[in-house]
Amino acid sequence: MIKIFASVLRQFLFWMFFFALNRALFLIYYSQLVSLEKPGFSEVMAGFWNALRLDMATACYILILPFFLLLLRSLINARIFDIANKVYTFIIIVAYTLITTTELGIYAEWKTKLHYKAFHYLSNPDEVYNSASTGQFIWLVLIFLIMTALSFYAYHRLVYRRPLLMKRNYFASLAFLIITPALLFLGIRGGLQEIPITQSQAFYSKHNILNLAAVNSGYSFSFSWMENHRFMKENPYQFFDDDEAISILEEINAVEKDTTIQLLKISRPNIVILLLESWSADLIHSLGGEEGITPEFEKLANDGVLFTRLYASGNRSEQAMSSIFGGFPATPVAAITHNLEKVVELPSLTERLKEEGYLTSFYFGGHLMYGGIKSYLRIAGFEEMTEIYDLPASMPMGKLGAHDEYLFDYQIEELDQYPQPFFSVIFTLSTHSPYDQPMDKVLDWGGSENEYINSAYYTDRCLAAYFEKASQKDWYDSTLFIIVADHSHNSYRHWPVTSPQYRHIPMLFFGNVIKDEYRGTKIDRLSSQADIPVTLLKQLYLPTDEFRWSHDL
Structure with missing residues (x-):
């Protein structure tokens, strides 16, 4: 019994060391690019620690077949199972090493992990060869051969050096x-937490090259292929030829005259976005909802600028992130946050503000790895990121993470430590099921959505407390607050999911930086979260040309 479990453990450790060796090879090969980023030695080495859970998940995936082979080996005394295990391992070593050595060749040009589009180049291998120098190509072939040979030799000699001699024991x-x-299942999902592991788990640094080094190459490539293999031969969304599509887009984006209304008293305010989880417009009386659910939001709206016809770009939080910070509308089938090679090409509101001297931060009481959010936010340029793992152990938690009131208090104290101007985002959690907020039910109606509207009542109360405490801070009078939902939610009215009413969400500009004559006003222009970057940058007198899908409201 010990032998069979020991065999699995040895194979698991082999793969963990194998992944770490390939990661070290990448960092050494691109040591010059790493040094240009000027990270500390400890930050570089931290990548190996942050990679562990994703490496473990990948190793557990790989061990599924060896598990069945070992199970059969324990019942049937036949060497064929040992041979099959070695052949399988050799194939995986070859495939993984091919992926990592290819990444060595393409990273300087692509600045991403190897992804599904690599299959497009297999039909023209001469193009791949011609795009690399002869010297580089020879080096990569040598690295591939040496890594493959040494890895399999180590596996053969140290891990599976002789056939398992086991007596049959049912x-x-x-x-x-x-x-x-x-x-294996526990390792594949990354632990017992609510949300299974994603590539975002490995992201830890503001230096993208270190984040990409920490992401397991085999996991990343496999995930990219699974997400996109159906569309490798054709674009499923192409209904016009390119010239016609570009012409239509240019016509839509054409602005005959800049008629921007300057709402703000100052040109470089602090900016705080309060991103509300799953807030439907039906929660807000002034947007057509029933009275009494969010009375504190109503008070804020009476002293701010309310956008009455804002519709969610998508129905997932990750889609909201790329819309709010990248000005990019949600895409069907797969969110762009799942495609790192595309994310790096998006413009970034965060990076644009950093260029103007803003310190950037993001706060969330739960797990950011869900939906590729963490990796997207890192690439988008957020310098300080706080999630459940970074919060004090003494902070009261629900099933998904920190309750809104405690996270609000935490962010306010953190902002006290930041130089101005700052750009900070706080993403709420309590209006997400299972609605275990620390408050007794106040509302006794709503049917199947009773818990949802009570959670909104709780977060609304937290908003009031947040602004009461923030108003006592020195930075308050110089801060623009943007309150906006990430997406909508089914409400007590049960709108069809395809209806405009289902997608209707709130957005409010609030703060003492807004000119007095615009407080309490409403903007009725049809809009989405993708319009936030241009609208905000226009208020700061900054260029917006790179945000092609975003419009000034």
């Missing part, structure tokens, strides 16, 4: 059948 086989799949 009890041991049964224990192996029960325990090992449970451990």
